[in-house]
Amino acid sequence: MRHLEDVETRLADRLAELRVERGWSLDELATRSGVSRSTLSRLERGEISPTAALLGKLSAVYERTMSRLLAEVESEPPQVVALATQPVWRDLESGFVRRSVSPPHPGLRGEVVEARLLPRADISYDAPPVPGLEQHIWVLEGAVEITANGRTHALEAGDCLRFRLWGASRFRCPGPDPVRYAILVVLP
CATH class of the missing domain: 2.60.120.10 (Jelly Rolls)
Structure with missing residues (x-):
């Protein structure tokens, strides 16, 4: 369970980083994604876990596949994955x-x-x-x-x-x- 918590914390951090890298406020991200400002804020603070639909919207805004977004919070993937x-x-x-x-x-x-x-x-x-x-x-x-x-x-x-x-x-x-x-x- 510890690994899942670590991934969710890193995901929250990465989502905040992506928004800041683009110079967007939470309000601008809310407008671009169709997700409420309060939900985005709680997500970036790690207070809530994203649903598939929410991650899909954010992946689209950041022009990434959901897999790529999740991979960015994992360590470098090995060639063989058990x-x-x-x-x-x-x-x-x-x-x-x-x-x-x-x-x-x-x-x-x-x-x-x-x-x-x-x-x-x-x-x-x-x-x-x-x-x-x-x-x-x-x-x-x-x-x-x-x-x-x-x-x-x-x-x-x-x-x-x-x-x-x-x-x-x-x-x-x-x-x-x-x-x-x-x-x-x-x-x-």
Whole structure:
């Protein structure tokens, strides 16, 4: 549990650093992200943990993938990442669990992520963290509905969806079972 607390503290610090690096006030960041000033302030002070949707909005404002943002608060990733050491992030509110299978590296463009959604979990992102981000989503277990660039795709175990994301996206697990899928992300 100590590792999770350390990551959340470093994430809060990194989010504050990114805002200051751009010379933005909390009010300006609130306007750019659509997140209230008070929520941003509490987040940067480490008083609250971000949800997937909130991290998605901030990743988009800072033009980073969520994986890259989370990797910036982890130490330098090794070439081989054992299952036990792969960073896992949980959004208890939405039922979303995200494992960085191959943590991103600043010099590389691709990464692999494992995601799990509980039945009826529904996560929406207003915009991609990086316009034109390429994603390959391979469903390993269960079923998921993915909306990308205005088109909804119903995927089941074994199905793979590929797209470049320019607009909003949504991930919904219709149930009755959870869904587990791999996301291969490639920066443009």
